[in-house]
Amino acid sequence: MNAALPDAGAAIQVQHLCKRFGNFSAVSDVSFDVRPGEILGFLGPNGAGKSTIIRMLCGLLRPSSGRVLVAGVDVVRKPESVRRQIGYMSQKFSLYQDLTVEENLRFFGGVYGVRNAKLQERVRFALDMAGLGGRAGSLVSELASGWKQRLALGSAILHEPKVLFLDEPTSGVDPISRRRFWDLIHDLSAAAVTVIVSTHHMDEAAYCNRIALIDRGRLIALGSPKQLRERALSGQLLRVECGAPAAAQAALKSYGAARDVAIFGSTLHVLVDDAAVRAAPLEEFLRSHGLPEARALPIDPTLEDAFVELVREESAIVEASA
Amino acid sequence: MKPRRVAAIAVKELLQVWRDPRSLLMALLMPLMQMLLLGYGMNLDIKHVPTCLLDLESSQFSDSLAARFRSSEYFEIVGGLASQRDIPAAMDHSVCRMALVIPVDFSRQLNGAGHASVQAILDATDDNSASLAAAYANAVVSGFSADVQMDTARRYGSVVLNPPVQTQSRVWFNEDLASRNFIIPGVVALILALVGAQLSSLTVAREWERGTMEMLLATPVTRMELMIGKLAPYFLIGLLDAVFCLAFALLWFGVPFRGSVLTLLFTTSLFLVVVLGIGYFLSVSVRSQVGASQLALLLTIMPISLLSGYAFAIDQMPPVIQGITYVVYARYFVTILKALFLKGSGALALWAPILGLVIYAVAVLTLAARSFRRQLG
DSSP states (O other): OOOOOOOTTOSEEEEEEEEEETTEEEEEEEEEEEOTTOEEEEEOOTTSSHHHHHHHHTTSSOOSEEEEEETTEETTTOHHHHHTTEEEEOSSOOSOTTSBHHHHHHHHHHHTTOOHHHHHHHHHHHHHHHTOGGGTTSBGGGSOHHHHHHHHHHHHSTTOOSEEEEESTTTTOOHHHHHHHHHHHHHHHHTTOEEEEEESOHHHHTTSSEEEEEETTEEEEEEOHHHHHHHHOSSEEEEEEOSOHHHHHHHHTTOTTOOEEEEETTEEEEEESOHHHHHHHHHHHHHTTTOTTOEEEEEOOOHHHHHHHHHHHHHHHHHHHO | OOHHHHHHHHHHHHHHHHHOHHHHHHHHTHHHHHHHHHHHHOOOOOOSEEEEEEESSOOHHHHHHHHHHHHSTTEEEEEEOSSTTHHHHHHHTTSOSEEEEEOTTHHHHHHHTSOOOOEEEEOTTSHHHHHHHHHHHHHHHHHHHHHHHHHHHHHTTOOOOOOSSOOOOOOOSSTTOOHHHHHHHHHHHHHHHHHHHHHHHHHHHHHHHHTOHHHHHTSSOOHHHHHHHHHHHHHHHHHHHHHHHHHHHHHTSOOOOOSOHHHHHHHHHHHHHHHHHHHHHHHHHHOOHHHHHHHHHHHHHHHHHHHSSSSSOGGGSOHHHHHHHTTOHHHHHHHHHHIIIIIOOOTTTTHHHHHHHHHHHHHHHHHHHHHOOSSOO
16 A cells, blocks of 8 residues: 555545564554544454554554654654544553543543533533433443443543544444444544544444555555455355355365355355356355255355455465565 | 643542542551551660669668669669579579679678679670660669768768769750650651652552553643642642651650751651652552552661661761661651751751752652653553
8 A cells, every 4th residue: 555645634644654563563564544534444353453553643652663643743753732632542441440430531631631611511521422421420340331431432532632543442342332332433523523443343344434454464455345345356256055164165175166265154155256157056066065955145245255355365465575 | 731630630549549448548547557556666765674683791781772773763673582593594584684783792892992893694685775774783883882982981070072073964855865756756757758659659550550551641641740640649648647647746755846847847748759759650660559569668668767767876887888878868857857856956957968858859750750651562
């Protein structure tokens, strides 16, 4: 991915960002821009380097090389002025458990320098937003995880930041709370807040305007969910249902029309040039290989398919150049 | 530096102390316990040394010498012995720590040759007390001796002569020679250092351990604001403890106070800044509550109880150790406290130890603030 020319209108500009820990390269040459009000999702497996990138973007880690500009200000050179404009929610819950909901909000309002008259109004807003109106006096340690997550978001937006960094905000939260959390993120985005959010839930990526696919410290693709799905797969998908996906995968290695085979739970996704034409012969092939109940159905590719394919391509390029 | 941010941190810190029973106990109950323990426990006075009497003569003379010992507050005659052989047993069983032996020819020698000896045998397991007891015994015998001399002179019709040279001692500053008056001001320093360094050693490490540091670091708080905000509540708690300890010393133990309250307040504040700074530095460097508080304990109790001069006079130490005491920050405060309590010295006379504290306070705070890294990893 090439670095775009510095764009004065961008909320965040990241140029050739690298982070090494000793010999280990945690982030290599990552560049991208984020538009104001955009929701950019970092998608990738655990340990891919999503948190490391986010920490560098908000000045918590010093990059080994490269540059990060938030609202045109260099994060490394002027960390104080950047910190005033950003909100951050860490992966691990990090509010004060021995303080009440309201005490936490007042504390974060205070350290972000929100004036007293304004603070009152912002605390009320955050309580309403998080749906914690009746629990203002409860100790945080007594809250369920979904509520804690919304409170952490509330704490991060008291000073009305222009940019919000959310590192795996929905991990360990039930589906209903997750859905509600994403509604809040969309409300913020509608109010022109730029949001960078990381996740390893593929289904959550669909809520983002654009997605950055991250694998082993590299940015391997960047685009809208639709763009990624289309670009990743130069072909169509068949979903194969049979009792023994591993045996079917092994058998399909010798089947020329199957360009690629990946296991998805108890089914297989098989990449072919034309799904409608290839379905019947493929079923026949599997039946003749001891899988009589095999059924092949054309499906639309999911983001997960795209991710698997893009990671495979990237690995092939890296190996070829090595 | 934004007061709003400092205030937000200070309020949060105070709430956390208030909700943490361990910290609260340390801040409020420990000073009282230490004051009682060290105030009563650390007593270097020797009074009422248990003494056995072996009077081999049993004369009027020997009786009146024994009576002198009896009336002295330094000795207490706990029993009589029959022979020299009983002395080791009496010492072994801790019946007495001194045996006074009056020889069989005591009066005869005194009347005939004009001089006689009595023997004091001391249990010197505790050498300091033994040498003090020997000195007191000497004083009692000298007094007796002088009276005998004058009696004899009067009997022979001579002009009553006073001994030609006499020491007229007057004890200043601690008129009662009570070691408690000498020790208690130092105990106050010990308690403040202990409580102050312990509380502040937890404050940053707690944020790292509980994972709250990450969000705090993402805020615009500067390291100076963080340090001041975090130490301010402990400074107030420390001052509260100081007032309590000082009032306790004055009212409960009756230690005299002769200096200026203002100087006391100023120097106590300086000392608190030093101990809080040390605790904060440890907390920042170690990032573990247990580790930092153990180190804080080591850096307060050991050097202060041994090298600050609070109980053991610095000028009695070997020169090398005396040199080391200049590094012990509490030395300066103990010197100031003793001077304020007992001598009533003014701030000007105390410029040197005050300067020592000021230098220490500036150095420790600078080091503590700088050692805090504004980043993860």
